[in-house]
Amino acid sequence: MSDRNTHVLDLYTRHPISAQQIIAKVRALRGHLENLTPEDLYPHDQDHYGGLSANDALAERASIHRDEHVADFCAGLGGPARYFSRRFGAEVTGIDLNPARVHGAAELTALVGLESRVRVIEGDVTRTGLPSAAFDVVVSQEALLHVPDKAAAVAEASRLLRPGGRLAFTDWIVHRPLSPHEAETMWHGLGAQTLQSVEGYRELLSVAGFALLSVEDLTDEWGVILEQRFAMYRELRQETLRQGLPAGNEEFYAA
Numbered sequence: 001m002s003d004r005n006t007h008v009l010d011l012y013t014r015h016p017i018s019a020q021q022i023i024a025k026v027r028a029l030r031g032h033l034e035n036l037t038p039e040d041l042y043p044h045d046q047d048h049y050g051g052l053s054a055n056d057a058l059a060e061r062a063s064i065h066r067d068e069h070v071a072d073f074c075a076g077l078g079g080p081a082r083y084f085s086r087r088f089g090a091e092v093t094g095i096d097l098n099p100a101r102v103h104g105a106a107e108l109t110a111l112v113g114l115e116s117r118v119r120v121i122e123g124d125v126t127r128t129g130l131p132s133a134a135f136d137v138v139v140s141q142e143a144l145l146h147v148p149d150k151a152a153a154v155a156e157a158s159r160l161l162r163p164g165g166r167l168a169f170t171d172w173i174v175h176r177p178l179s180p181h182e183a184e185t186m187w188h189g190l191g192a193q194t195l196q197s198v199e200g201y202r203e204l205l206s207v208a209g210f211a212l213l214s215v216e217d218l219t220d221e222w223g224v225i226l227e228q229r230f231a232m233y234r235e236l237r238q239e240t241l242r243q244g245l246p247a248g249n250e251e252f253y254a255a
């Protein structure tokens with residue numbers, strides 16, 4: 001595994017959102033873990049900006065239908081995967097680099113009884129090992145920033161899709177090249193590497209054979225969400241520190 005993936009792995013192993021933290025929170029709220037539904041987890045298991053409405057926007061752009069096979073690139077704890085299954089009836093295979101995320105996803109998915117429809121496997125989205133042309137849709141939420149070779153990730157999505165399949169994703173983009181200091185801060189704190197511009201993504205998608213249907217730049221809306229998210233992380237950090245669980249590092253908060 002590359003050093004760059006090792007750093008990203010490490011960041012998510014110490015991330016303030018973890019399966020243990022979610023389970024502790026749900027247990028504290030409900031008093032027990034009996035008869036949990038995916039809805040009980042939604043306030044806690046979505047590791048991207050914009051929560052469930054971002055999932056709905058992505059599902060709409062990807063046109064996800066009942067019983068379609070969806071691959072979720074960088075699925076994390078499986079929050080979006082469970083949502084796509086529960087809300088749209090899809091069968092979802094998530095791929096995530098981090099074994100703790102993969103185990104956490106399995107634990108949370110089993111707790112809400114979706115294990116026959118949702119699985120998250122350990123792997124790198126640039127080479128998933130999944131069969132070609134086996135999926136109707138590939139989605140990814142706010143994670144390709146961590147993948148150094150985005151051309152390889154997009155090509156892998158193309159390989160997994162059946163003819164006529166759809167790819168929809170969100171990612172952080174840059175409007176100008178980052179200064180070396182900015183790039184270093186983003187790398188050390190957030191594992192963000194080779195951030196693309198919209199134009200860069202257009203090119204990558206076209207080379208991989210995709211016909212581009214729409215691009216949306218959410219910079220203005222996300223500025224507000226980012227502030228809320230940062231406040232939430234700071235609060236979570238105090239909670240996780242009190243519970244003695246991994247709670248992120250200083251560079252994360254600086255970035």
Ligand SMILES: C[S@@+](CC[C@H](N)C(=O)[O-])C[C@H]1O[C@@H](n2cnc3c(N)ncnc32)[C@H](O)[C@@H]1O
Pocket residue numbers: 008009012045046047048073074075076077078079080095096097098101123124125126140141142143146147
């Ligand atoms: C911000 S989280 C997003 C998780 C999920 N998409 C969500 O919205 O809840 C980013 C995830 O990308 C995963 N990741 C990073 N690089 C990866 C790679 N090369 N292949 C697969 N997963 C990767 C991390 O382990 C982490 O779980």
